[in-house]
Amino acid sequence: MDDLAGFLRTRRSRVDPAAAGIPTDRRRRVAGLRREEVAHLSGVSVDYYVRLEQCRATQPSEQVLDALAEVLGLDGTEREHLCRLARQHRRGAKAPGKGAQPAGGRARVRPEVLRVLDLVVGAPALIMDHRLDVLAGNRLAGLLYGRAVPGLNTARHIFLEEAERGLYADWEQCTLDVVGHLRLAAGQHPDDPRLASLIGELAMRSERFRRLWARADVRARTHGRKAFRHPLVGLLELHQENFALPGESGMELLVLSAAPGSPAEDGLRLLDGLGAGRGADTGGERASPRRTDPAAMPFSTSTGTSPM
Structure with a gap:
């Protein structure tokens, strides 16, 4: 790769x-x-x-x-x-190292890590692997993305789901970050067939991905601004922190926090309230919630919400 x-x-x-x-x-x-x-x-x-x-x-x-x-x-x-x-x-060609994730199937998150995830309140939080597969998420993460997040791959979401692009206020910057991360991951996990398949799929289906991949940029984003344009609550100017999980090859805990007293903090509180009692389950398999569920409402770039 x-x-x-x-x-x-x-x-x-x-x-x-x-x-x-x-x-x-x-x-x-x-x-x-x-x-x-x-x-x-x-x-x-x-x-x-x-x-x-x-x-x-x-x-x-x-x-x-x-x-x-x-x-x-x-x-x-x-x-x-x-x-x-x-x-x-x-x-030369190396065998998968100790602690490497299995080539097939979704990696399992330790129950102890899931308990830590549940302790994060007031901020969306995700467990993600080196392929940008979301393995688990708390309730606010599901409300932010409008779906149960386990099974979501954020690279596909950003590059291939055009109707969802409005969620990302800085979509072009997100594409740069994703390609840089995947290029770095390809060097760290050269024998991962699922990663190779993902990169091949993105290259076949996205002209922008092909152009950016050819630049061979590598990026390791551990923290920084992450802005979302949510159709229900508008602009959410959040700060992303990545925490590498010990003993988990490529797994990270991502927390998207809002500054105290900021409009984004109010927006997350409003989003949490809109989803209260709606049964937004983000910890299990992806559900098929009713269309009336705010957590299941589709995103659109033509939404009339306030800009990010």
Whole structure:
């Protein structure tokens, strides 16, 4: 799903030669750095770097990787991704490691983790795996998404369910985050057939996903702004925090909180009240609630609610 050579090519194409101290003129037609320029700046031979990009050199040292990361201007997440891809080349195809999730079926969440999830009140909370499959959610999460969330894949929801796009106030930014996360996950779980299938499905069905995937961006979003445009309560400016679960390969607890005294806090309180007594069950299998259930009302980009 990902390889060292392809990552190197995409990264060097983005480096500004002038910023790297390389004189340029209008006759230059190469985007970014040439191979020989990367080799010179990182202190390796041109032949060796060419072999890296042709998948013929599979054992770059840590020193070489550090030098390449510096020349290519990689951030911490990208540097770790580069080293991970290099390690995969060194040892070849690897068997799933200890604690890896099974290839088939949905991963199981420990009962103790579900109890923690139930303790989160006043904020939507989800348990999600590295494929962006929602494994469990509290009541407010179901009300936010308008459905029982176990079984929801947020990548499909964002890219493929066009009628649902209005839920995301920053849809374009969400697509960048999703692709960056999946690219990172592909490097962390190279032998996961379900992840490969998901990426293939998104690439076949979404032109925007194909364009973004070709950029080979990697992202590890652990916290930040997450805004929703809910059809019943309007703009919800929330803050997302991701907590990696110990002993669970790729599983995270996501909490979407509102600042105290903010309109978003009022909106979540209103949403909770609208769903009270409606039987919105988010912890079990996806239900088929009545259309009168506020938690089951479909989202629409044409809703007349206040903008986010």
